[in-house]
Amino acid sequence: MTALDNAALRVATGAADGEQDRRAEIYRSAARIFHRKGYHATSINDIAAAVGLTKAGLYYYIKGKQDLLFAIMGFAMDQLDEQVIEPARRVEDPQARLETIVARHARLITQDSSALTILVNELEGLLPDDRADIIGRQRDYVDFIADTLAALRDEGKVLGLDPTVGAFSLVGMILWISRWYRADGRLDGDEVVAEVTRMAISAVLNRGEDSNAGNPARTG
Amino acid sequence: MTALDNAALRVATGAADGEQDRRAEIYRSAARIFHRKGYHATSINDIAAAVGLTKAGLYYYIKGKQDLLFAIMGFAMDQLDEQVIEPARRVEDPQARLETIVARHARLITQDSSALTILVNELEGLLPDDRADIIGRQRDYVDFIADTLAALRDEGKVLGLDPTVGAFSLVGMILWISRWYRADGRLDGDEVVAEVTRMAISAVLNRGEDSNAGNPARTG
DNA sequence: GCGAACCTACCGGGCGGTCGGTAGACTACT
DNA sequence: AGTAGTCTACCGACCGCCCGGTAGGTTCGC
Numbered sequence: 001m002t003a004l005d006n007a008a009l010r011v012a013t014g015a016a017d018g019e020q021d022r023r024a025e026i027y028r029s030a031a032r033i034f035h036r037k038g039y040h041a042t043s044i045n046d047i048a049a050a051v052g053l054t055k056a057g058l059y060y061y062i063k064g065k066q067d068l069l070f071a072i073m074g075f076a077m078d079q080l081d082e083q084v085i086e087p088a089r090r091v092e093d094p095q096a097r098l099e100t101i102v103a104r105h106a107r108l109i110t111q112d113s114s115a116l117t118i119l120v121n122e123l124e125g126l127l128p129d130d131r132a133d134i135i136g137r138q139r140d141y142v143d144f145i146a147d148t149l150a151a152l153r154d155e156g157k158v159l160g161l162d163p164t165v166g167a168f169s170l171v172g173m174i175l176w177i178s179r180w181y182r183a184d185g186r187l188d189g190d191e192v193v194a195e196v197t198r199m200a201i202s203a204v205l206n207r208g209e210d211s212n213a214g215n216p217a218r219t220g
Numbered sequence: 221m222t223a224l225d226n227a228a229l230r231v232a233t234g235a236a237d238g239e240q241d242r243r244a245e246i247y248r249s250a251a252r253i254f255h256r257k258g259y260h261a262t263s264i265n266d267i268a269a270a271v272g273l274t275k276a277g278l279y280y281y282i283k284g285k286q287d288l289l290f291a292i293m294g295f296a297m298d299q300l301d302e303q304v305i306e307p308a309r310r311v312e313d314p315q316a317r318l319e320t321i322v323a324r325h326a327r328l329i330t331q332d333s334s335a336l337t338i339l340v341n342e343l344e345g346l347l348p349d350d351r352a353d354i355i356g357r358q359r360d361y362v363d364f365i366a367d368t369l370a371a372l373r374d375e376g377k378v379l380g381l382d383p384t385v386g387a388f389s390l391v392g393m394i395l396w397i398s399r400w401y402r403a404d405g406r407l408d409g410d411e412v413v414a415e416v417t418r419m420a421i422s423a424v425l426n427r428g429e430d431s432n433a434g435n436p437a438r439t440g
Numbered sequence: 441g442c443g444a445a446c447c448t449a450c451c452g453g454g455c456g457g458t459c460g461g462t463a464g465a466c467t468a469c470t
Numbered sequence: 471a472g473t474a475g476t477c478t479a480c481c482g483a484c485c486g487c488c489c490g491g492t493a494g495g496t497t498c499g500c
């Protein structure tokens with residue numbers, strides 16, 4: 001049933017808006033409200049009202065608040081798998097693969113950040129088993145990036161970078177986009193994606209030890 | 221009264237543990253629990269129990285849940301001002317200043333991330349006026365970084381980087397540390413700080429256009 | 441007339457917050 | 471020395487509200 005729910009959500013976030021599948025609209029609205037107010041601050045009534053139903057009416061479509069959250073996160077993770085990880089896996093050159101990862105992930109966020117952002121911010125709202133599931137998939141993603149960085153290092157393009165720290169840092173940079181990017185802002189989505197991708201690659205590539213960035217600040 | 225509260229918290233987060241000032245312990249515990257479970261998922265009872273009081277007893281010390289949150293965030297912002305922004309302001313060379321910002325901010329997070337992390341994750345729990353206050357101070361911080369990046373660009377050390385996007389990206393990289401760094405992990409705090417600082421500087425400095433990181437990925 | 445789609449009404453419970461009270465230390469006056 | 475008053479630091483009990491969730495209909499297209 002989760003698979004079915006995710007399918008519904010996938011339809012919903014696509015271009016074609018709901019015409020028959022009410023469930024899709026519900027998931028999409030819930031994702032938007034969770035994203036804006038946070039999971040715990042969002043009531044079932046909020047979601048019901050947003051889709052023009054009463055609370056009881058909403059329960060015709062969903063099993064509960066936590067299942068709703070898990071379904072949204074599962075969908076977001078599916079999106080990441082399909083639109084970032086799988087395409088990147090088919091890129092053999094490590095640098096090109098890293099660029100693919102960053103650019104595609106960033107683009108996903110500039111296009112619709114709701115589900116992706118909930119995915120990282122509302123983990124503690126899940127049941128332990130569900131949380132373990134999601135965290136495992138996230139961990140796989142970070143490992144995938146770390147492996148790519150390790151491959152870059154083996155090519156000699158990167159010196160003295162810890163792949164795990166590098167992977168986490170790049171992920172942080174990408175995820176943070178959802179906090180500051182506005183579709184109606186000074187830069188459009190493609191420009192932001194390009195800019196962030198450039199920074200990410202630059203952060204990782206070796207520049208030949210011309211920087212003395214070590215430990216310049218001491219407390220006090 | 222907020223100033224007094226913040227003073228109490230400042231004492232609390234220092235080395236010397238509570239010996240008389242109960243308020244300090246309360247703020248510190250609250251920050252830790254808010255950090256772990258999130259603001260909305262934390263009840264006043266949780267905090268009271270953590271400091272060995274009943275809910276009513278706790279209200280002898282605090283004005284309300286939202287004031288508690290605002291006080292914690294105000295303290296975190298003060299920490300940022302005093303330990304990151306002010307020291308960095310005294311550094312004239314833009315690159316050295318940027319290194320100071322990143323290293324000091326990162327160090328703050330590896331040392332005790334509770335208040336700093338609440339500061340960015342629980343904004344929507346605040347009253348509108350309080351939120352505006354905090355957001356304004358955060359915006360000032362980002363502008364400070366962006367100005368530093370602009371100065372670097374004027375020196376010719378950076379080509380074609382948007383200072384605002386750069387500032388946000390670096391902040392994202394730094395803040396994300398609190399999500400993955402564990403004090404008992406493989407790397408100790410200083411190593412992580414050094415690694416992240418190196419990445420941040422590298423992300424921003426010009427490497428002479430040897431990267432073709434543009435728009436390598438298309439959907440579909 | 442039957443099932444899908446939805447409603448009104450309700451439940452138990454936990455929430456943030458308040459109230460009246462009080463143990464005990466400390467002060468003040470006689 | 472005794473005792474009355476006062477203040478700090480707390481507690482048990484309670485309030486009204488809203489929460490997630492449910493029971494039991496009702497409407498409506500087929």
